[in-house]
Amino acid sequence: MSAALQTLACLVRWLDNPNAPILIGASTRPEEHSARETLLGWRWLKPGQRLVTLNCPECGLGAPVHPEQDKLYCTDCGDIDIPSDELRAYHLDVGKIMTALQLGLNAGAQPAELIPQHLWLVGKVARKNKQIQVWLACGLGKSGVAQQIDEMLTQRQFHSQDILLTSSGPERWQNTPLAQRQPKLLLDSVHLGRANFHFDNGRLAMRPVLANETLPDNLSTLDYVTDGYAVVDGERHKLTPQQKKMLLALMQHPDHEMTKGQLQQAVGSTAAIFKPVDVFKKTNRAVYDRFIQYHDADEVYLLVNFS
Numbered sequence: 001m002s003a004a005l006q007t008l009a010c011l012v013r014w015l016d017n018p019n020a021p022i023l024i025g026a027s028t029r030p031e032e033h034s035a036r037e038t039l040l041g042w043r044w045l046k047p048g049q050r051l052v053t054l055n056c057p058e059c060g061l062g063a064p065v066h067p068e069q070d071k072l073y074c075t076d077c078g079d080i081d082i083p084s085d086e087l088r089a090y091h092l093d094v095g096k097i098m099t100a101l102q103l104g105l106n107a108g109a110q111p112a113e114l115i116p117q118h119l120w121l122v123g124k125v126a127r128k129n130k131q132i133q134v135w136l137a138c139g140l141g142k143s144g145v146a147q148q149i150d151e152m153l154t155q156r157q158f159h160s161q162d163i164l165l166t167s168s169g170p171e172r173w174q175n176t177p178l179a180q181r182q183p184k185l186l187l188d189s190v191h192l193g194r195a196n197f198h199f200d201n202g203r204l205a206m207r208p209v210l211a212n213e214t215l216p217d218n219l220s221t222l223d224y225v226t227d228g229y230a231v232v233d234g235e236r237h238k239l240t241p242q243q244k245k246m247l248l249a250l251m252q253h254p255d256h257e258m259t260k261g262q263l264q265q266a267v268g269s270t271a272a273i274f275k276p277v278d279v280f281k282k283t284n285r286a287v288y289d290r291f292i293q294y295h296d297a298d299e300v301y302l303l304v305n306f307s
Contacts, residue, residue: 003034008192011044012037014092015186016115016138016167021048021089038149040196044096048089055182056080096134098122104190104197114156118142119149121156122165132163138181140168146176153181160227174252180225182251203220207255220290220305222247230287242267246279247291247303256303263301276301 010032016020022045024036056063056074065087072080073230098111098120107123114121122134135153140146146151153164158181166173166183173179191198194259217234223228225247228236237246249266250256258266280288293302 003038007035007038008029008190009187011092011097011192012038012167012187015094015097016141018092018094018138022091023033023051023054024086024088024090039092040090044093044100044195045090046093047085048091054082054087058067058081072224087132100197101136101190102194104199106133107134109305114152115145115148118145119152125239133159135162135164137164137166137173138177140166140172140178141178146178147172150177150181160224170252177214179248179252180226222251222303225251230284230291232286233292236287237288237301239284239287240279242269242279243287245282246276248286250301251290251301257295257300 014020022036022042036045039236042139051063053064053066054072055061056072056077057260058077058080059074061076063072063077063080064084070082070084070087072082072231074080080289087307089125094117095111098113100124102109105123105125109123111123112121113119118137118139120136122136124131124290126132135158137146137149140149164178164181165186166185168183169185173183174254179292189199205216217236219231225239225244228239228244230239230247245267246263249263253262260274260276263276264271267279276292276294280292291303291305293304295299295302
């Protein structure tokens with residue numbers, strides 16, 4: 001993994017837990033030490049309170065910090081001199097990071113924090129004469145946060161074409177109402193430059209605007225599943241609730257493959273005999289045939305023709 005990607009991974013992880021202190025000193029994880037040094041050099045970290053205790057660099061045990069001198073009092077190793085910047089906790093300067101994201105998107109307006117530490121409107125980008133809003137959600141592992149964000153997005157009229165980025169992994173939100181908005185992982189959506197972010201449409205996977213006119217005959221896409229539609233060969237297919245749940249589950253699952261049991265749980269079926277193909281038996285069989293394959297050898301259902 002490149003140094004830039006390691007720094008980005010650490011940044012995203014810290015962004016997901018902004019209250020956790022970031023220490024500047026030596027670390028058992030070299031990639032975190034390098035990331036801290038990089039972000040400190042960019043002034044994306046800001047100093048917090050002076051530490052009361054710190055692990056001794058010699059023996060690794062916790063030791064009290066001298067209240068006035070840059071030293072530790074370690075009962076096993078004696079007094080240990082410590083650089084002053086290592087005796088403070090640091091935190092991400094989230095305001096600077098949001099501004100960097102906004103500049104990377106070339107988005108209009110300044111970022112707005114809607115739920116402290118959890119939801120930002122990063123900005124608006126123009127796509128085919130439409131304004132698409134880009135949002136960032138963080139800390140979804142905290143109880144109730146995903147629901148709170150979902151309610152705020154509804155209140156702020158989140159559109160199906162809007163983009164919701166998140167620093168939180170799918171396990172934090174895939175079983176919450178927020179999953180219907182198809183969050184995109186920030187780590188997969190940006191490149192980290194020198195104190196800046198670079199987006200490209202391929203990685204961000206911006207969805208094309210679904211126009212009212214006739215769609216191209218060669219267009220087949222699941223981009224509108226959250227709106228309740230799939231498109232096969234230019235034809236819109238209105239999905240049933242179970243079909244929508246199944247497609248979303250496959251879209252959001254790592255590697256886009258699931259067992260029959262997992263799919264049954266995803267659609268909420270209690271049938272004694274459950275067959276995913278039967279969910280599409282009466283309507284929209286073309287959607288199933290185009291996008292879902294069953295691998296008999298592995299006994300898994302795989303989403304295909306999807307990116």
